[in-house]
Amino acid sequence: MVEVIVISSSMVRPENINQSGHTKIHLSPYDLKLLNFLYPQRGLLFPKPDQETNIIPRLKASLSTALEIYFPFAGRLVKVNNQEDNTVSFYIDCDGSGAKFVHAKADSVSINDLLQPHDSAPGFKRCFFPANDLKSYDGVSEPLLAVQITEMRDGVFISFGYNHMVADGTSFWNFFNTWSKICMNDSSSNIQPLVLKDWFLDGIDYPIHIPVSENVTPSRFEIPTKERVFHFTKKNISDLKAKANGQIGSTTDLKVSSLQAVLAYLWLSIIKHSGLNRDEKTHCIVAADMRRRLNPPLEAECFGNVTHQAMATAAVGEVLDHGLGWAALEINKQVKTLTNENYKTFGENWVKNLMVAPKISGGSRKVDTYLIVTSSPWFEVYENDFGWGKPIAVRAEPGTGFGVSLIVFRGLEEGSIDVDATIPLSLWSDELLNHYMI
Template sequence: MRSAKGVVRILFDRIVKPRPRAVAGGEAPAAHPRRCELSLWDLSTLSFGYIQQGHLFSLPSGDPPVEVIVERLMSSLSIALWHFYPLAGRLATEMDADGRGMFVHIDCDDQGAGFLLATADGVTVADVLAPSEDVPSFVRDFFPLDGAANFDGRCLPLLAVQLTKLEDGFFLGYSFNHSVGDGTSFSQFLNAWAEISRSKADGSGHLSKPPMLERWFADGRSPIRFPFTHEDQFVERFSPPPLRKKMFHFTGASIRQLKARANEERGTDKISSLQALGALMWRCTTRSRRLPDDQKVGCGLMADNRRRLRPQLPPAYFGNSISVIPFTATAGELLANDLGWAAGMLNQVVASHTDAAIRGMVEGWMASPWVYRFSDLDRHSVLIGNSPQFDMYGCDFGWGKAAGLRCGSASQFDGLFFSFPGREGGCSIDLEVCLPSEVMSSLESDVEFAQVVYTGEKL
C-alpha cells in the first residue's frame, strides 16, 4: 500500500450547473423559487461539517473508460441539480433590523455544484477496503471540501463530488452540506442522481420519486430569526484528537441472533436490530474505556422525525428532520445488567419520541436557539449515526453495485459509530467506528464484541 502522503492528485476542479431543459418532452419547467428558508433543524447544524460519504467501485478491466464515467456523471448531475435546486445554490444571510440577530437561507441562484477529478496512483480497491485493517488515512483525500463547516456554504458549493481514479476502479466521494438536508435527504438525492445516470432516455430527467422541497415550520411561519450576529458566536472549527477509524462487519445472521438475544433477555419483541447493536457497542465501548462505576455514560441514537410527526411529513421531504435521542446510565449500571436491559432502555426512549415530544423540543429550541457543536459531545458517551436502512448499495450509476462504502474525516470523533447496510444485504450492517487507539485495541479483544462481529474476509 502506498503512503498516504501525496497519493491523491487533483486533475481538474469544475462547476456543474443545473440543466433547465432536462425534463420530459424537452420543455423548460417553470422557474424555481429563488429563496429557500431554513428550518430549525437545518439551522442547528450550521457548525457541523458536511456529510461526507462515498462509493467504492471495482472496474478491473478499466471499462468503461474514465472519460465516459466523467461525462455521464457530470451530465446526469446537471439534471439532478435541477430537480434538487437548493443544492446548486449558496447560503445567504441577512441581519435583523435591530442588529441582534440574522436570517439564514439558501439563495437558489444556480451557481452549481463542485466536481473534481483526481487520481490515486498505486492504490487499489483492495487497499481501500482493507477489511482487517483500519480505514487508510488517504481515504480522507477522496473527499472535497474537507474541514468545511456548513456555514461556509455561503461561499463554497453546497454539494461537491470527487471522482478519484484507482488502479482497478474508482472512488466517488460526496460532500453534502448538512444544513441542506440530513442522511435521509442525502440518500434520496444520491439514488435520484443514480437513476438519472443509468437512464437510457438521455435528457428526460424523469424521477420515480421526486423530492418535496418545501420546508417544515412548526407554526407555519418563516423565516426563523437566528440570535447570532457573527459566525464566531456559533461556528466551531473542530479538530479531532488522534483516533483510529475502522469498519466492522456484522452478518445478517449475527444481527438476527443479537436482536433475538436482546428481546429474550428483555422479555419483549419490540427491540430493533439497530437498538440491539447500539446496546452492544455501548456496553463494549464503555468496558473498553475502563471507566469508574459512577461515571455517567450516554448512548445517542439519530431519529428521523418524518413519520413521527402528526401529520406525518412525506418520505420525500428534502431537508433536515432528525433529532438525537439520548439515554444515560452509569458505567456500573450499564455493565452490571445484560444486553437486553441496555437495548430495552434504548427502545423505550425511541418509543417516547412522539409528535408531542418533538414539538416540545421544537418549542424549547425556538425559545432558546442553539447549534450542535462537537465540543458539546461527551467523550464518555457514544453516538450511533446514519442508518443501515438507507439504500446506499441501490445507487447504481450504470456500472453496477459498489464494492464498499466509506466516510470522510468530517464524520470522525471519539465515540462515533456510523452505520451502513452490509453489501450482501439480508439485515447485515457495517459499522464505522472512531475511537482512541488504546480503546479500539481493547474493543477488538472484548469477548462480548468478538462473539458478534465478523472477523473473516469481507463478504
C-alpha cells in the same frame, strides 16, 4: 506513499434554471441547530469500468440533470446581518450556483489498499473526500454539495459531502439514487419532481433571528482517533437480537429491534474497555427520521432535513451491570419518545434559548462519553448503478468530530450491517477488536 492527484475541479450547474421557481428556503430550528456541524461525507467503491466508458463527462452531464430536480443542492447559504437587533439569520437561496465536482486519480491505489485487512481505515482515505473540515456555516461561501470521483488502479471511488442543514441522509440518498439512474439510463424520464418539506412550527416568525454572540463558531479541536469497520452478519444480528430480548424477558411487552441490539452491543463493548469511571454518565445518541412520526405525517420522499435525536443516558456502571438487553431497551425507550409533540417541543425550546454552538469543549473528557449514531441500514446504498456495475463497499469520512462516531450502513450481504466506528484513542483498546468477534 499514496499520491492522490486532482486532475480538475469545476462547478456543475443545473442546465435549466426555472426563474419562476426560484426558491428561498427558510431554515427551521432543526436545521439551524446544525450550523456548526461538519458536512457528512460518504463514498461508494465501484469496480473499474471498461476503458471505452468515458465516465467523467457522463457523470457531469447526469449530475447537471439531477441538480435540476434536486435544486436546493445547487444553491447557497445566505447570511443576513440584522443590525436593528444585533442578530443574524440564514436561508437557502436556490440560485443554481452549482455543486463542486472534483476529478482525481490515485493510480497506485488498489481496491485492496482501500479495504485493508482487519477492517482498519488507511491513512490516505481522507484524500478521497471533497469536503474535509467544512461545516454548515461555510455554505455562505462554499457549495452545499461537493462530489469527488477518484479513479484507482482497479476501481472508482465516488464520494460526496453535503450541507446537513439542507438535507438529511434520507434526502441525500434519494438524490444519489436519482443521479445514478439518470446516468445509467441517460434520461430523467419517470423521475418524480422534488417535494420540499412543508412542516414548520406555528407561531414562529421566519427567518429566525440568532444573537450574534451565539453565532460565534467554536475553535476546532483535534482528537486522536482510531477507525474500524465492524461487520455484523445476518446470523450475528439474529443472535444479538435474540440474546437482548431474552434478557429483557417477560418484564415488559417491549421488544428491541435488530439495530438497537447491535448498537447496544457496541455501546457496551466500547465502555467496557474504555477505562471510564463507573460513576461517569455515558450517552448513546441515535438519529431518527421524523417524516412518518409527525402528525399529520410528511411524505416519506419529501426533501429536507427532518431528523431528530434520541439520547439514552446511564452511568457506566449501570450499563455494565445490567448488560446487553437492558442497554438495548434503554435505546428503544428513547427512540419511542420521538413523537410529534416531542419534536414540536424541542423546536419551541430551541427558538426560546437560541443556543447554536456546542457547549462542551473539545478538550473536555466529557466528549468521550458520547456515542453518536448516524446514517441507517435502511438507506439503499448498494442499489446505485451508474452504468458499469453496483458498489462493492461503502465508506465514510467522519472527520474530527465529537465523542465516538458510529456510522451505520447496510452491509453488502443481505441482512448484514456495517458500522464505521471512529473511537478516540483515550477510549481505544486492542481488546475491543478481539471482544467484537461474536
